[in-house]
């Protein structure tokens with residue numbers, strides 16, 4: 221038995237799925253060693269070399285962010301590609317597969333595994349090793365070591381307890397060594413351990429045995445993914461001799477019960493303890509007992525998991541009731557014991573078998589002091605460093621040390637040490653968060669107040685300027701309304717005028733039409749007068765001609781009168797009467813001649829007048845034509861004016877409608893602007909009250 225000191229790192233058996241981690245720190249809270257967790261980031265990360273692989277964080281994480289690492293993938297690949305592999309199956313198989321635990325052997329064989337061994341038999345040999353060790357060295361205390369997590373815990377964190385660790389292999393170590401020594405037919409085979417424990421991988425590395433650590437959980441997952449069930453396989457026995465009560469080794473107290481076969485006082489001298497955090501707290505205290513030279517017992521039967529190996533992180537027993545699990549294990553134990561009791565010489569028979577396989581010196585195991593690695597990685601802080609960390613955490617007074625565990629650590633000091641070692645940050649401390657929130661609140665309040673004051677000043681300026689603008693706008697609107705109203709009145713008057721012009725134009729048109737009619741009538745009358753005057757001129761000409769005839773006749777008559785007078789004169793007294801007549805005729809002729817000339821002269825004058833009337837008539841006719849033309853022109857112009865006036869009238873109406881609409885809109889704008897003004901004033905008032913909020 222030789223224990224060594226080295227810094228060789230433990231292989232990772234647990235990993236963090238960062239994408240699933242919500243940084244809740246529950247895993248730190250349950251972790252028995254804390255400092256393997258790095259909570260300084262946005263998600264947790266793990267320093268595997270400080271993790272003891274207890275798997276408590278897997279059970280605790282509600283987000284599936286913690287998973288175990290086993291060798292299932294390489295095992296299944298190798299066994300399917302013809303690698304010769306034998307399997308050793310942990311006693312916890314009963315807890316996982318209940319009555320089908322022997323069918324599990326059938327499944328493994330079908331898979332291609334060459335042979336299946338029962339680790340329970342290795343457990344029987346383990347107890348034999350303990351008994352031999354106790355007998356030979358009579359140690360004050362033996363700490364059982366089937367649990368690799370507890371071994372890692374002692375190696376890393378309590379190296380002073382290494383000397384109490386049983387210097388014997390675990391049951392798995394025993395059975396593997398038995399296979400290597402007593403089953404030469406499997407010498408070339410690799411060994412796969414079917415176990416409930418991710419941490420077993422480390423034990424295999426430490427003792428140089430075991431090629432694959434495959435958890436029951438991975439096998440179950442494989443069966444489920446393949447749609448397969450153990451019920452489909454035959455129940456096959458193990459290759460090795462059957463174990464007796466050591467089949468209970470996976471159950472808390474199983475080791476003690478097996479040990480009791482050799483030492484009836486075992487139940488009194490053994491301290492049975494399991495489960496996180498109890499077992500770790502117990503081991504923490506154990507040093508104190510030992511320092512006081514007062515070991516509380518002679519054997520510590522300890523397992524990391526609460527249900528023992530039955531509840532290992534690589535099992536599927538989370539879904540089963542404890543009583544069912546333990547009942548299965550008890551039943552198997554009774555059956556195993558019954559097998560040996562069938563013989564009257566049962567005990568000697570078992571011992572005889574064990575003697576065949578137990579070999580002194582074959583099953584010794586040494587341990588490694590790994591504490592140097594821990595001390596290298598986790599610095600023990602000085603008082604000053606602790607004080608500085610406390611200051612960062614706002615821990616000034618005693619009351620500030622809440623020791624509430626919200627950060628995941630047992631107390632504030634642990635958190636401070638984690639921060640000093642870069643494994644956490646103040647933001648994850650509850651007390652820090654409260655103080656920081658308070659400070660932030662004060663800072664926010666101050667910033668808010670400053671911001672409000674700034675906003676108030678700016679807003680006040682803006683609102684005042686707005687109010688000014690709105691007032692100016694209101695004045696402009698009022699002015700616009702006045703203008704619009706004036707325009708309205710003017711345009712209405714204009715439209716009214718246009719309408720009256722329109723009326724006048726219409727009346728004018730009637731007058732023009734009448735004028736036209738009258739002109740035409742006048743022209744016709746003139747034409748008729750012209751015709752009459754023409755006829756009168758003709759008659760005058762005739763009369764003048766008649767007058768000339770009369771004058772000519774009167775000349776001739778006068779000549780005749782003179783001739784008659786001459787003749788009468790010649791006739792003497794007889795001609796005297798005639799001479800008188802002739803004188804009268806001549807006188808008449810002369811008078812007729814004079815009157816005829818006067819008539820002719822008058823007719824001539826009349827004719828001149830008629831001619832002149834005729835000319836006037838033609839002139840008047842031409843004038844009428846000109847008037848008619850002008851009247852028609854006036855009429856056309858009138859029509860154009862009437863059309864234009866009509867259009868203007870319509871346009872005026874449209875302008876009035878538009879103005880009415882504009883007036884309504886402007887009134888609405890004015891109302892809205894007034895509301896805006898009132899709102900601005902209200903905002904101003906509110907701003908004043910806002911300013912008073914502190």
Ligand code: SF4
Nearest residue numbers: 241242244245247281
């Ligand atoms: S328990 Fe740990 S691993 Fe899981 S989510 Fe919380 S911090 Fe992440």
Ligand code: SF4
Nearest residue numbers: 251271272274275277
């Ligand atoms: S396996 Fe155990 S020791 Fe490792 S981190 Fe999880 S709780 Fe901590």
Ligand code: SF4
Nearest residue numbers: 624625627632649650
């Ligand atoms: S007060 Fe902060 S540091 Fe202390 S235990 Fe609570 S959370 Fe952790």
